[in-house]
Amino acid sequence: MQFLITVLLDGLIYASYLFIVSLGLTITFGVMKILNVAHGGFFAWGAYLASISIIYLGDNEYNSFLYYFAIFLSAIIVGLFFGYIIERFILRKMYNEDIHLIVLATFGLFWILEDLILHVFGVDPLMPYYPAMELGGIELGGIFQGVYSLTLAGLAIIVAFICWYFLKKTKYGKVLQSVIFDREVSVSMGINVTKVYLITFIIGGMLGALGGAYIAPTISVSPGFAIDVVVMSFAVVVIGGMGSVPGALIGSLIVGLVRAFAVHQAPILELFIIYAIMAIVLIIKPEGLFAPPKPRKI
Template sequence: MNLLLTILVEGLGYASYLFIVSLGLTVIFGVLKILNVAHGAFYAWGAYLCAFLIGEFSTMGVSDLGTMVAIPIAALIVGLILGSAIERTIIKNLYGRDEVLIVLATFGLFLVLEDVILLVFGVDPYFAYQPTYAMPGVQIGGIHQDGYKLSMIVVSLVIGLISWAVLNRTHWGKLVTAIIYDSELAVAMGINVPRVFYTVFVAGAVLGALGGAYIAPTISVAPGFGVEVIVLSFAVVVIGGLGSIPGAAIGALLVGMLRAYAVLQWPEIELFVVYAVMAAVLIFRPEGLFAPAKARKI
């Protein structure tokens, strides 16, 4: 019983931040039809900036709980400034281009942004542990659980519900849906498609940075750690279905639970399990478990 509880909590904790990052990736693809490899750089920049700000706030005498304000600040700065700059200068020129060209271009952009991180933040790792000390742990089933990890689960749930509500219950969501199904018809209807593309890309960048910022206090933020998360995020969205918010949630849960089980019971196949499930899903459901329905064109 204790083992199952540990796997559940650890799996949910891992899936929570992975879902936030994957949500930004799948929303960008669902609307812009761009498989953005550079999304991993937003995650890395969010983590680095958050860790840097936490350290600065701590030296200024801000309480451990108060340093948590660095998380949304870092996510917004990365999304609104870096995400906006990249969309306006590079991404907007890739709309409607060949998929291979898009992947190559965003992969090159990812490498450039990873190197710029080294120039800005240096090569030494950052340890921003203060927020984890601010939240007391709780006893669940007689096992002590990290309060910060539980907060990540709650935050990811809230973000998922808000994203679903915005896309399915608001006027803005109707505009996005119209563009997803037929962008040319959306233009004919008077929808400002470039503005919607810009907004969606920036929102996706904010989500990617938020995932990195929230996980930063629990890890050593070091060069190159954004590579693993972008690979796992691709696995999540492929399993769930590119462009599907419920699919991203299910994919993150599968990856999180399988990884937690493997780490505790079979650590030598930790990554193999994730990719084995992805391969199995692609064999039987090439478009993912919850791929959005495509409009039939006559």
């Protein structure tokens, strides 16, 4: 029982974090049909910007409410800044290119974003542990869990709700869905796809950065740490269905829980099993478990 609770909690925490990161990726793919490797760059930048802000605030003993403010602000800044530059000046010129070329371009951008970090933030690892330390631990199922890590689950629920509300209940969300469903028809209906693309990319970037910024207090933020995150969130998105929001949720839960179980029971399989699931899903259901509906075209 104790074991089960712990695995569930570990899995949930990890899944929440994966969900926030991969949500941005799946939205970008759904709308723009771009597999954005540079998403890892957003993640890393979010984490770094939040880290230096938190360390500054913590060292100078500011109000701890400001930590959370810094986290969200970092995500917004990173998403806006890099999202705008990348979409406006690079991706926009490529939409008619081969899909593989676009992936490759985002790969190049990922490299550039990674090295920029070295120059802006330096090479030493950052540990913005203040918020996590402040909230401390709580005994659940016989062992201590970090309260801060548990709030990740709360954040994931909030993000998921906002996303659902936005897509289902707002006008802009409906526009977005129509673009996801069929781009050409949307254009002919008078939807400004260029604008939709820009905004989508920025929001996707913000979510990636938010994942990085929020997880930062619980990890050591160091150069190159995003490289594993990229491919992990690829796995989530592929398992759930590329471009599907509920898919990202299910995908993160599967990956999170399976990984937690593996770490407890068979640590050697930790990485292997995630990608094995990804491969199996692709083999059985290539569109992913929750593929968005396809328009029927003649």
